Amino acid sequence: MKRGDLYRVRRPTGDPKRSRVFVVVGRQTVIDSRLSTVVCAPVLSQRGGLSTEVDVGPAQGLKHESSIHCDVLVSVSKSALSDYLGTLPPALLRQLDQALRIALAVE
Numbered sequence: 001m002k003r004g005d006l007y008r009v010r011r012p013t014g015d016p017k018r019s020r021v022f023v024v025v026g027r028q029t030v031i032d033s034r035l036s037t038v039v040c041a042p043v044l045s046q047r048g049g050l051s052t053e054v055d056v057g058p059a060q061g062l063k064h065e066s067s068i069h070c071d072v073l074v075s076v077s078k079s080a081l082s083d084y085l086g087t088l089p090p091a092l093l094r095q096l097d098q099a100l101r102i103a104l105a106v107e
Contacts, residue, residue, distance in 0.1 A: 003028050004088040004096065006043065006060060007081040021085060022076055023068050025100060037075040041068050041096075052103040054095045061086030068096060070103040 005024045012020045024031060026039035043056060045066050053067040062085065088096060101107075 001031055001038070001078065001081060002087070003031060004093045005081075006056075006062070006085040006087070007040075008083040008085055009076060009080045010083070012076070012080070019083075021062060021066070022074070022081070023088065023096070024081070025070070025073065025096065036079070037077050038081070039073055040076045040081075041070050041100075042072055042074065043068050052099045054092060054099050056088070056092065060088060060092070068099070070096070070099040073103075 001024060003024055003026065006021055008019050008021050010019050021043035022040035023043060024038050025041050031038050043062065043066050045064050047053060047055065047065070047067040052070040054070070055065065055067050056062060057065040
C-alpha cells in the first residue's frame with residue numbers, strides 16, 4: 001500500500017453507498033507503520049471544479065469520470081483497503097499535493 005493508491009471500499013462507515021473509492025493520501029511513513037488506519041480522500045462522481053478536487057477517471061481504473069475530494073479527508077482502516085484499483089501517475093500526485101495544500105491551508 002502506498003500514497004496515491006486507489007481502493008474500492010465495500011460498505012464504508014457512514015456512507016450510504018454500497019462501495020466507495022478512496023485514494024490513500026497520508027504520509028508513507030504512517031502508511032508503513034503499525035497504525036491500523038490511513039488518511040484517505042474519497043472519489044466522487046460529482047465534480048464541482050473546485051481547486052481542492054483532482055479529476056480522475058477510467059485511466060486510473062475507475063468506471064466513470066470522477067474527482068478526488070480533498071476537503072473530505074477520512075481515516076480508513078487498512079484492512080478495508082483490499083480492492084486495489086490502481087495508482088495515480090506522478091502528474092496527478094502533484095495535483096493531489098496541491099489540492100491538499102489548498103484544502104488544509106498549508107503554504
